Amino acid sequence: MPVNVATAALPLILAGPILRRTESEAVTVWVALSKKSVVTLNIYLAGEQGRKIQKMVARGQGQTIQMGRQLHLVAVTAAVLQTSLQPGQIYAYDLEFLAQGTQKSVSLRTEALLEQGSLSYFSHHLPTFVLPPVSLDDLKIVHGSCRKPHGGGPDILPLLDDLLIRDAHLVERRPHQLFLTGDQIYGDDVADPFLWIAIRLGPVLLGWEEMLPVDRFENGTFDYYSPKLWPPGERTEIARQKCGLTAMLHNSPETAKSHLFSFAEYCIAYLLAWSPVLWPEPEAILDANSLHGGRSASKRWSQDAADMQTFVHGVAQVRRALANVPTYMICDDHDISDDWYLNHNWCNRVLSQPLGRCVVQNGLLAYALFQAWGNTPEQFVQNQPGASLLKNVEQWSLSRGTDQKAWRQIGRYVGMPLTDEQTGQPRTQTEEEVLILERDPEALSWFYTIRSDCHEVLVLDTRTWRGYPKDTEKIAPPMLLCPSAFRQQIEAPLRHTDALNQRGAKIRETLIVLPTNLVSLSIIDAVQQYDFQRGKVFDNDVGDAWNFHEGAFTQLLSYLSTYRDRVILLSGDIHYGSTIRLDHWTHDNAQAAPHSSVIVQLTSSAMKNAELATYLVHTRLKSLFPESAKARVGWRIPPVENSEAKPDWQYQVRWIPRQKAQATDLPPTHRWSQRSRSLSLLQVVKGTVSWLWRNRWFQEGSEVVGHNNFGVVTWAKTETRESATIVHDIYWYPPWDMTRPVKSQYRASLAQATVPPISPVLYSKY
Numbered sequence: 001m002p003v004n005v006a007t008a009a010l011p012l013i014l015a016g017p018i019l020r021r022t023e024s025e026a027v028t029v030w031v032a033l034s035k036k037s038v039v040t041l042n043i044y045l046a047g048e049q050g051r052k053i054q055k056m057v058a059r060g061q062g063q064t065i066q067m068g069r070q071l072h073l074v075a076v077t078a079a080v081l082q083t084s085l086q087p088g089q090i091y092a093y094d095l096e097f098l099a100q101g102t103q104k105s106v107s108l109r110t111e112a113l114l115e116q117g118s119l120s121y122f123s124h125h126l127p128t129f130v131l132p133p134v135s136l137d138d139l140k141i142v143h144g145s146c147r148k149p150h151g152g153g154p155d156i157l158p159l160l161d162d163l164l165i166r167d168a169h170l171v172e173r174r175p176h177q178l179f180l181t182g183d184q185i186y187g188d189d190v191a192d193p194f195l196w197i198a199i200r201l202g203p204v205l206l207g208w209e210e211m212l213p214v215d216r217f218e219n220g221t222f223d224y225y226s227p228k229l230w231p232p233g234e235r236t237e238i239a240r241q242k243c244g245l246t247a248m249l250h251n252s253p254e255t256a257k258s259h260l261f262s263f264a265e266y267c268i269a270y271l272l273a274w275s276p277v278l279w280p281e282p283e284a285i286l287d288a289n290s291l292h293g294g295r296s297a298s299k300r301w302s303q304d305a306a307d308m309q310t311f312v313h314g315v316a317q318v319r320r321a322l323a324n325v326p327t328y329m330i331c332d333d334h335d336i337s338d339d340w341y342l343n344h345n346w347c348n349r350v351l352s353q354p355l356g357r358c359v360v361q362n363g364l365l366a367y368a369l370f371q372a373w374g375n376t377p378e379q380f381v382q383n384q385p386g387a388s389l390l391k392n393v394e395q396w397s398l399s400r401g402t403d404q405k406a407w408r409q410i411g412r413y414v415g416m417p418l419t420d421e422q423t424g425q426p427r428t429q430t431e432e433e434v435l436i437l438e439r440d441p442e443a444l445s446w447f448y449t450i451r452s453d454c455h456e457v458l459v460l461d462t463r464t465w466r467g468y469p470k471d472t473e474k475i476a477p478p479m480l481l482c483p484s485a486f487r488q489q490i491e492a493p494l495r496h497t498d499a500l501n502q503r504g505a506k507i508r509e510t511l512i513v514l515p516t517n518l519v520s521l522s523i524i525d526a527v528q529q530y531d532f533q534r535g536k537v538f539d540n541d542v543g544d545a546w547n548f549h550e551g552a553f554t555q556l557l558s559y560l561s562t563y564r565d566r567v568i569l570l571s572g573d574i575h576y577g578s579t580i581r582l583d584h585w586t587h588d589n590a591q592a593a594p595h596s597s598v599i600v601q602l603t604s605s606a607m608k609n610a611e612l613a614t615y616l617v618h619t620r621l622k623s624l625f626p627e628s629a630k631a632r633v634g635w636r637i638p639p640v641e642n643s644e645a646k647p648d649w650q651y652q653v654r655w656i657p658r659q660k661a662q663a664t665d666l667p668p669t670h671r672w673s674q675r676s677r678s679l680s681l682l683q684v685v686k687g688t689v690s691w692l693w694r695n696r697w698f699q700e701g702s703e704v705v706g707h708n709n710f711g712v713v714t715w716a717k718t719e720t721r722e723s724a725t726i727v728h729d730i731y732w733y734p735p736w737d738m739t740r741p742v743k744s745q746y747r748a749s750l751a752q753a754t755v756p757p758i759s760p761v762l763y764s765k766y
Contacts, residue, residue, distance in 0.1 A: 010034040010070055010204075010277075011034065011113075011116055011277060012033055012034055012035060012037075012097060012099065012106070012112075012113065013031060013032070013033060013034075013113060013116065013277070014032040014033060014034055014071070014205075014271055014275060014277050014278060015031070015032040015270070015271045015274045015275035015277065015319070016029070016030055016031035016032055016274065016275070016319075016322075016323070017029045017030065017031045017095055017108075017119070017127065017323050018030045018031070018274065018322045018323060018327055018374065019093075019127065019129055019322065019323055019324065019325060019326050019327060020075060020326065020327060020328070020373075020374025020375065020377070021077075021326070021328070021374060021375060021376070021377055021450070022129060022131065022326035023085075023131075023450075023451075023452075024080075024084040024085045024086070024131060025079065025080055025084055025085075026058070026060075026077050026078065026079050026080070026377075027041070027043055027058060027077065027078050027085070027091075027093065027129075028075050028076065028077045028078075028374055028377045029041050029075070029076055029078075029093065029095065030073070030074070030075040030370075030373060030374040031073075031074060031076075031095065032071065032072070032073050032271060032275075033064055033072045033073075033074070033097065033099075034070045034071070034072070035070070035072060035099040035100060036064055036066060036072050036099065036100040037063075037064050037072065037074075037097045037098055037099045037100065038061065038062075038063055038064075038097075038098045039061065039062050039063075039064065039074050039076050039095055039096070039097055039098075040059070040060070040061045040076070040095065040096040040098075040105075041058075041059065041060045041061070041062075041076045041077070041078040041093060041094075041095055042056055042058075042059050042078065042093060042094045042095075042096070043056065043057050043058035043059070043078050043080075043085075043091055043092070043093050044056050044057065044091065044092045044093065044094070044126070045057055045089060045091060045092075046089075046090045046091055046092040046122075046124075046126075046128055047090075049090065049169040049170070049171075050090035050092070050121075050122055050128050050168060050169050051122055051123070051124070051169065052124075053092055053124050053126065056081065057080060057081060057082070057083075057085065057091070058078040058079060058080045058081055058085070059078050059079070059081060060076055060077045060078035060079055061076065062074045062075070062076035062077070065369075065390045065393060065394055066394050066397055066398070067205075067206065067267060067369070067393065067397055068205050068206030068207050068208065068264070068397055069205070069206060069207025069208075070204060070205050070206075070207065071205040071206060071267065073369055073370075073373075075373040075374050075377055075380065076095075077377050078093070085131055086131065087130070087131045087132060087133045087134050087452075087453060088130075088133065088134075088171055089130065089131070089171070090128050090129075090130055090169075090171060090174075091128060091129055091130070091131075092120075092122075092124065092126040092127065092128045093126060093127055093128075093129070094107050094108050094109065094126050095107060095108050108125065108126060108127070109124070109125045109126065116277065117276075117316055117319075117320070118320075119319070119320050119323040119324070120320075120324075121164055121165060121168035121169075121320075121324065122168070122169075127320075127323040127324045128168060128324055129174075129324060129325065129326060130171050130174050130176060131176065131452065132176040132177065132452035132453065132454060132455065133172075133176070133452075133453070133454060134453045134454060134506075135454060136454045136455065136508050136509055136715050136721075136724075137715055137716075137717045137718075138172055139176060139452075139454060139455060139509075139713075139714065139715060140173070140174070140175050140176055140712065140713070140714050141175065141176065141177050141178075141179065141511070141570075141712070141713040141714075142160060142175045142177070142178045142179070142325070142710060142711070142712050142713075143178070143179040143180075143181055143513075143570045143572070143602070143604050143710065143711050143713065144156070144157065144180065144181070144572065144604045144605065144606075144607045144709065144710035144711060145180065145181040145182045145183055145332070145515070145572025145573060145604065145605045145606065145607065146182065146183040146334075146572060146573065146575060146605045146606030146607060146608070146609045147180075147183065147184065147273065147606070147607040147608045147609070148183070148186045148189065148334075148606070148608055148609040149186075149191065149194055149272070149273070149307075149308050149311040149312075149608070150191035150193075150194065150304045150307040150308050150311070151307070151606065151608040151609030151610065151708075152307075152608075152609060152610040152611055152612075152708075153608065153609075153610035153707060153708040153733075154310050154314075154608070154708060154733055154738070155310060155311050155314045155318075155607065155608040155708065156607050156608065156708040156709055156710050156731065156732065156733070157314070157317075157318050157321070157607050157608070157710065158314030158315075158317035158318055158321070158669075159666070159669075159710070159731055159741055160175070160178070160317075160318075160321040160325070160710065161317035161318065161320050161321040162317075162666045162667065162669070162741075163175070163666070164320075164321055164324055164325070166665070166666065168324070174325075175325050175712070176325075176326070176452075177325070177326050177327075177328065177450070177457070178321075178322075178325045178326065178327045178328070179328050179329075179330075179457070179459075179513055179570055180327065180328070180329045180330075181330060181332070181513055181514075181515055181570055181571065181572040181573075181604075181605075182330060182331065182332025182333075182334075182335070182515040182516075182572050182573055183332050183333075183334040183335060183572070183573070183606075183609075184270070184273060184329055184331075184335060184371065185266070185269040185270055185273055185334070185335055186269070186334045187259065187260045187266065187269070187334060187335065187336050187337045187359075187363050188239075188245070188247035188255055188256055188259050188260075188334060188337045188338045189247065189255040189256075189334070189338065190258040190259060190260055190269075191258065191304035191305075191307070191308060192232035192233045192257070192258050192297070192300065192301050192304060193232070193285045193288065193289075193301055193304050193305045193308060194258065194269075194272070194304070194308065195231075195232040195235075195258035195260070195265070196231075196232045196285070196288055197268070197272065197278075197279070197280060197285070198260070198264070198265045198268040198269065198272075199227070199228060199231070199232070199265070200280075201264075201268050201271075201278055202262065202264035202265065202268065205264065205267070205268070206264050206397070208397075208400035208401060209226055209227075209228070209264075209400075209401075210227070210262045210263055210264060210362075210401045211224035211225065211226060211401065212224060212225055212226075212227055212261055212262065212355055212358055213354040213355060213358055214242050214354060214355050215242075215354070216354050216424075222354055227261045227262045227265070230261070232257075232258045233257045233258060233297055234257065235256060235257055235258055235259045235261070236248050236253045236254075236256045236257045236259075238355070239256040239259045240256065242353060242354075242355045242356070243259075243261075243350060243353055243355045243356035243359055244349035244350040244352070244353045244356045245259065245337050245338075245339075245350060245356060245359070246337075246338065246339045246342075246346060246349075246350075246538040247259065247337055247338035247339065249538045249539070254300075255338065259337065259359075260359070260362075260363070261355070261358075261359050261362070262362060263362040263365060263366065263401075265362075266362050266363050266365075266366035267366050267369075267370070269366075270366060270370040272315075273315075274315070274318065274319060274322060275315060275319050276312065276315040276316045276319065279312050279315065282305070282309055282312075285305045285308070286302065286305055288301075289301045289302060289305070311608060327374070328375055328450060328457070328459060328513075329371040329372075329374070329375060330371075330375075330446065330447075330459050330460070330461065330513055330515055331367050331371065331446060331461075331463060331515075332463065332515040332516070332572070332573055333463065333541075333544075335363065335367055335371075336359075336360055336363035336364065336367070337350075337359065337360070337363065339538055339541065340360070340363075340463060341437075341463050341464060341466060342478075342537070342538070342541065342542075342543055342544065343468065343474060343475050343476065343477065343478055343537060343543055344428075344435065344468035344469075344471075344474035344475075344476075344478070345473065345474040345475045345537070346538070347417070347425075347426050347437065347468075348425045348426065348474060351417060351419070351425065351426040352423070352424045352425045352426070357416070357419075360416070361407075361410065361411050361414065361416050364414040364415065364416065365393070365410055365414055367414075367446075368386075368389060368413075368414050368444060369393070372386075372444060372446055373386065375446075375448050375459070376444075376445070376448045379444055379445070385413050385442045385443065385444050386413070386444055388409070388413055388442075389409075389410060389413035389414065389444065392406040392407075392409040392410050392413070393406075393410060396410060412440040412442065412443065413440070413442065413443060413444055414443065414444060415439045415440070415443035415444060415446075415464055416439070417437040417438060417439055418438045418439065418440070426438070428468070431467065431482050431483055431484055432467075432483045433469075433470070434467030434468055434469060434470070434478070434479055434482055434483070435467070435468045435469075435470060436465070436466070436467055436468070436482045436484075437464070437466075439464075445461070446461040446463075446464060447459060447460055447461040447465075447488075447489045449493040449496075451497065451500070451507060452507075453505075453506065453507070454506065454507065454508055454509065455507060455508065455509040455510070455511060456493070456497050456507050456509070456510050456511070457511045457512070457513065457570075458489065458490060458493050458494075458510070458511070458512045458513070459512075459513040460481065460489050460490070460512060460513060460514060460515070461485075461489065462480040462481060462514065462515055462516060463515070465481055465482055465484075465485035465489070466478040466479060466480055466481070466482060467479035467481070467482030467483065467485075467552070473535070475532075475535065475537045476543075477532070477537075477542065477543030477548045477549045478543060478549065478552075479549055479551065479552035479555075480516065480544075480546060480549070480552055481552065481556070486555060486556075486559055490512075490556075490559050490560070490563075491559060491563070494510070494563040494564065495563070497510075498563070508721060509566075509568065509715075510564050510566070510567050510568070511567070511568045511569070511570060512560075512567060512568070512569050512570070513569075513570045513571075514546070514569050514570070514571045514601075515571070515572060515573055516544045516545055516546065516571065516573045516574075517545050517546065517547075517571050517573060517574055517601065517603060518545075518546045518547065518553070518556070518569055518571065518580075518582070518599070518601050519545075519546075519547055519580050519582065519601060519653055520545050520547070520574055521574075521576075521617065521627065521704070522627055522628075523617075523625070524540070524545070524574070525545070525547065525548075527540050528540055528541070528542045528543075528545070528548060532548075544573070554634060554649070557582075557584050557599070557649070557651060558586070558649065560584075560597065560599060561584045561586055561595065561597035561599075561649075562586075564597060565596065565597050565598070565752070566597060566598040566599070566600075566750050567597070567598075567599045567600075568599075568600050568602060568713070568726060569599060569600065569601040569602065570602055570604075570711075570713075571601055571602065571603045571604075571605075572603065572604060572605040572606075573605055574603060574605050575605050575606045575609060575610065575611060575614045575706075576603065576605060576614050576617060576618070576704040576705060576706045577603055577604045577605065577704060577705035577706075577709045577711060577730040577732075577744075578601075578603045578655065578656075578658075578703060578704045578705070578746075579600065579601070579602055579603070579655075579656040579658075579728045579746035579748055580600070580601040580603075580653060580654070580655055580656065581598065581599070581600050581601075581653075581654050581656055581748050581749075582598075582599040582600070582601065582651055582652070582653050582654075583596070583597075583598060583599075583651060583652050583654075583753045584596070584597045584598075584599060584649065584650075584651040585597075585649065585650050585651070585755045586648065586649050587646045587647055587648055587649065587650070594650075594755050596752045596753065596755065598750055598751075598752060598753070600726055600748045600750065602711055602713060602726075602728045602746075603711075604709055604710050604711035604730060605709075606708055606709075607708055607709070607710055608708050609708070610706065610707055610708045613706075614704075614706035614707075615706050615707065616706070617701070617703075617704055617706050618699065618701050618704060618705060618706025618707060619698055619699055619701050619706075620697070620698055620699075620700065620701055620702075621701075622701050622702070622703060622704070623701060623702050623703075626655075626702070626703070627655040627703060629652060629653065629654045629655075630652065630653040631650070631651070631652040631653075631756065632650065632651055632652075633647040633649070633650040633758055634647055634648060634649055634650070635647055635648050636648050646758075647758060650755070650756075650758060652756065655703055656728075656746045656747070656748045657702050657703070657746075658701065658702055658703055658704065658705065658744050658745075658746060659744060659745045659746070659747075660700055660744070661696075661699075661700065661734060661742040661743065661744050662742060662743050662744070662745065663740070663742060664731070664740075664741050664742060664743055666740075666741055668739040668740050669739055669740075669741070693735060694735045694736050695736070696734070696736045699734060699735060699736065705730045705732050705744050707732040707733060707734070707735075708732060708733070709730045709731060709732040710730070710731055711728055711729065711730050711731075712728075712729045712730075712731065712743075713726065713727070713728055713729075714726075714727045714729070715727065716747070722751060722752070723749075723751055724749075724750040724751070725747055725748065725749050725750060726747075726748050726750055727745060727746070727747055728745070728746040728747075728748070729743045729744070729745050729746075730743060730744050730745075730746070731743045732744070
C-alpha cells in the first residue's frame, strides 16, 4: 500500500525481496530497507506441492549498506547446510530483519510486514522457487525488456504473477528463470510526474542532497548545483549543453526534459519500478499538475499521470512475481541514458563534461547496487572489488556526498573510463584494429554465466566492452564486443562448460542474452543505413544492432559455430517480439561436409513501451512487406578473380511465422481501462477504420508481436536432441479484448539443415 512519505514513517521494506542468483549450492535475495539491519536468509524445503514448510536446508546472513538515512540495501546469500538443493523440489525462503536499535527481529511472516501484502502463493506466506530441471524438456524460461512507467500500453509483467497464481504448486509448470534483458529503468525519457516524485522522495530517503558538478574552473575545481534547480520538464537544455547527452537530438526534446541526474533519482527509479510502497496516491500526482507549466504542459502531465497509473496498478503483482522466480538482469542504454556508449563520439561528448560524467557514474552506481549485486554476488564478498565499492559507497553517503576520494573510488569500481588529463576526454587503448575505453583493472564485470544441470546462459555486456573504429569523426558503428571481450565473455565460459561436460556434467543447451538484436526487421536496417549515410547516428540507435558491423557480426557467428552446434539467443530492445532462425555453415576445403550450426534468436520487447510503429508492424499491413529469407557467403581472405576456392562460411536467415493468437486460461484483468496513449492516437479515426483496428483478423500479423509482451521459452518433448523444437510463447493483450491475455506461438526446429547450393551473392572479406 502506498505511503504518504511527507506524513508517515516509512515501512521497513521499501522494495523486494527479489529472488536473484539461485543455484544448487547458494541462493541470493536482494532487498531495500528503510533501516540499517542485519538480514538473515533461511531456505526451507516446502513439501506437499509447496504448501508445507519443512526442514531448513540453507542459511546466510548479511549487513545492509547505507545509501542514505532511510535507504539501506543488501543482497544476502544463503549457503546450503548439508546437501545441495535439488531439481524437482519446491523451496521456500524467509528473511529475518534485526533493525538497528531493536532487540527483536521480524520476518516476512510477521503481521506488520504482511500488511504490505503477502509475497507468497501459499497460506504459509513465504515466497517459493524451484531450480532448473535435469531434463531440457521440462525447462521454462521467461524473458522481456524495456519497461517504461509512462510507456504506451498496459504493463505486461504483472501477468507473470497471474501465471504463478495458477502454477506455483506445480514443479513442472513453474518458470525456472526470468531474464530482464535491458532497460529495467529509463534514465532518459522520464515523465514529468515521475521526476516530481523522485525529487520529492530524494531528501526523505537519503537525508542529504547531492550537489552536481556543472562547470570546471581552470584550477581544477567545479561549480556545483542542486538538481532541484532543474525541475520536471525543464532539463532538456542542461542535458544537451552541460551533459552532452543525445536523447533529445533526434528532434525529440521531450525525451530529455525530465532526465535523471542525481544518484537518488536513479535509485528511486528502481524502487518505483519494483515496489508500490513509495508511490504517492494518484490524487497527489494530479494535484501537483498546477505547479508545472502552462496549458500544454498541464495536458501532458495529466496524460503521463494516467499512463503511469496503469503501471502502478500492477506493481504489487510485479513485486510478488520477482520474489518467486530467480531473476537475472543486464543493462542496456536506457538504464543510464539513450545511446549510452553508442559510439566513440558519444563517449567523448558526454564523458568530457563534468555533469555528463557524473550522470553516467550515478547511473552505473545504481546499476551495480540494484542489478549487478544480485547477478554476481561473488564479486561483492570480502576482498573482492564489489566489497570495496560498498565500503566507499557507505563512506560517500555518510559524508553527504562530499568525500571526493570515495567518489573517485566508486568510479574506479563501477568501470568509469579513465580521463586524459590534457584533453579531458576518456582515455582509450588500442586492441588489434579498434579502440576500447580504458578502465581500472579492478572494475566490476557486468557479464556473467549461469549453469544448471541441463543448460547454460551467457549474459553479455555489449555496452561497456565495445570496440570503436579509428575513424576521424568517431561515429562509425562499433564492434559491440571488442576482440578480448569475445574471448572473455563467450569463448572462456563455453570452454569451461566443455570441461565440465568432460568431467560428467550434462549441460545440453546454450543460451546467450544479447541485449541488442543479432538480426532485426529490414525496415530498421534500411532506416539506420540511411541515417548513417547522413551522419545522423543518434536518430535511431545507428550501430546498436549486431548486423550493422559486419566484421563483429561474422565473428560472433564464427565463435558460436566453433563451440556449439546450436545456440539460443534471448534478445530485447527493439519493442517487438519475434523468432528468427539462422543456419550457419563453416567450410573446410580439406573436408567434404561443412560444419553446421543452428542459431535461433528469440526477441521479446517491450514490456511497457509499445508505440504506434510497433502496433502497425504487428498487423496484417506488415504482410504487404514480408521479411524475405536472406543468404550470404564469405571468405576470410577475398579470393582472386575466377578462383574456384570454396567460401569459408555461409549462412541463411529465416523468420519463423507467428501462429494465430491463442486464448489462455488466465483470468481477465481490470488493472487498466481499454484506453491507452498509443491507441488514443487512433481513436480520432471513426467508423470502419476504428472497427478494423480492433478486428481480430486485422491484428493477426504473420511475423512480429508489436504489443507489450514477454516471452516464455520451452522445449517440445522429443526422443532425440537432434530433433528438438524450441517453443516461444509471447503473451500480450489484444485490442479486441484488452482484459484477456492471449499468446502467440513460434515453433523453431533445432535440427541441422542441409547446406544450400552456393549462389552468386554478395560476399564479405571477414
